[in-house]
Amino acid sequence: MRHWDLFSEMDNMKREMDDIFRRMDYGRRSFDRPFFPELGYGDIPRINIAQDAENVYLSALLPGVKAEDLEMNVLKNTLTLTGERKDVAAEGAKKVFHRKERGAGKFLRTIELPYEVDAAEAVAELKNGILLVTLPKSEEAKPKRVLLKA
Amino acid sequence: MNGKEIANREAGEMTKAEETRNQKNFIVPPVDIVEDEEGLVLVADMPGVEKEGISIDIENDILTIKGHVTEPFRGKGETILQEYGTRDYHRRFQLLEGINQERAHAEYNDGVLVLRLPKAEAAKPRQIKIESRN
Numbered sequence A: 001m002r003h004w005d006l007f008s009e010m011d012n013m014k015r016e017m018d019d020i021f022r023r024m025d026y027g028r029r030s031f032d033r034p035f036f037p038e039l040g041y042g043d044i045p046r047i048n049i050a051q052d053a054e055n056v057y058l059s060a061l062l063p064g065v066k067a068e069d070l071e072m073n074v075l076k077n078t079l080t081l082t083g084e085r086k087d088v089a090a091e092g093a094k095k096v097f098h099r100k101e102r103g104a105g106k107f108l109r110t111i112e113l114p115y116e117v118d119a120a121e122a123v124a125e126l127k128n129g130i131l132l133v134t135l136p137k138s139e140e141a142k143p144k145r146v147l148l149k150a
Numbered sequence B: 001m002n003g004k005e006i007a008n009r010e011a012g013e014m015t016k017a018e019e020t021r022n023q024k025n026f027i028v029p030p031v032d033i034v035e036d037e038e039g040l041v042l043v044a045d046m047p048g049v050e051k052e053g054i055s056i057d058i059e060n061d062i063l064t065i066k067g068h069v070t071e072p073f074r075g076k077g078e079t080i081l082q083e084y085g086t087r088d089y090h091r092r093f094q095l096l097e098g099i100n101q102e103r104a105h106a107e108y109n110d111g112v113l114v115l116r117l118p119k120a121e122a123a124k125p126r127q128i129k130i131e132s133r134n
Helices: A007-028 B014-016
Strands: A047-051 A053-062 A069-073 A078-085 A098-100 A105-112 A124-125 A130-136 B030-033 B037-046 B050-057 B062-069 B078-082 B089-094 B105-109 B112-118
Touching: A047 A105, A069 A130, A078 A130, B037 B089, B050 B105, B062 B112
Parallel strands: none
Antiparallel strands: A047 A053, A047 B078, A053 A130, A069 A078, A078 A105, A098 B030, A124 A130, B030 B037, B037 B112, B050 B062, B062 B089, B105 B112
């Protein structure tokens, strides 16, 4: 039997709370502010994950992030995205901001994938501000059909 | 010229005029609007759009930005986590006087639209030198 661990319980609770807040946002404004909404707003970048029998598909919203400013690491089933978005609007002198809704700066996000993936075979592409990653599931994670004897 | 006078104001009433176009079906892209001596620069985050899918119109001083989203991963596999939606972009602004609309030009790179709206000559700041004879 696993003994009760205060720290992992607290960790779980935090995760659940985060989940609740994220879901509350979901219907209201989370779609309206695609990138760097405000500090402490939640996880940046925002991602979608899909899967089929062979692959896990991950896409992340990264407008204004250049490929050379982005780094992606995969270890087992953990994917880490780090990078920086530069503030193009603020470059140069003598400027007046009338609106400032876009954020800028560094980000780091660790994503736990629901399956173990084969990192060596992963394909990633940064296109029109969206990062598209195709991660083949590792052999162990693929569904296997068990033949039944008649 | 005071920066405020030339500032873009969002066309609040304009959205009312088009009630069939429900705001909920669109994403309002976040923008930065910066003014310098040359004019206004509008920067909008519009990831997932092809250059051809963007339209920028200025009509009766109303600037309309639209973008059609084509995400290649849409519909691939079964979704297990969705944190962002893929809907088209739509946003309007009221342009005040002093913008040279003919010379506006735009660029789209890495999911970010940069629209430059140069000031009309009359609206540019002019320094007047004061001379004295002694």
